[in-house]
Amino acid sequence: MTFKELELFFTLCENPNVSEVAKEKGLSQSAVSLAIKSLEEDLGEKLFDRIGKKLILNERGRIFKEKTSKT
Numbered sequence: 666m667t668f669k670e671l672e673l674f675f676t677l678c679e680n681p682n683v684s685e686v687a688k689e690k691g692l693s694q695s696a697v698s699l700a701i702k703s704l705e706e707d708l709g710e711k712l713f714d715r716i717g718k719k720l721i722l723n724e725r726g727r728i729f730k731e732k733t734s735k736t
Contacts, residue, residue: 670704671733673697674712678730681719694718 676686677697687694701720705711712726722730 666704666707667700670700670707673700674704675730675734677701677713677720678722678726681713681721683718683720 673686673690676690677683680686680689683697684694687697690697701713705713708729710725710729711723712729713720714723715721
């Protein structure tokens with residue numbers, strides 16, 4: 666798990682459109698997708714449900730976000 670993966674995770678929680686996030690961060694769509702896939706593999710859990718190019722935060726993703734958010 667890297668800080669970049671976490672940064673992309675939190676950005677995708679706010680904006681689930683992979684192509685928009687990729688453009689915002691100056692990355693390719695595949696780089697964003699690979700980073701999230703790597704994070705999910707490290708955790709052994711899917712954090713998002715995929716619908717087209719959008720990622721919908723699922724229950725495990727909400728729990729992960731809650732536990733890793735700085736509050």
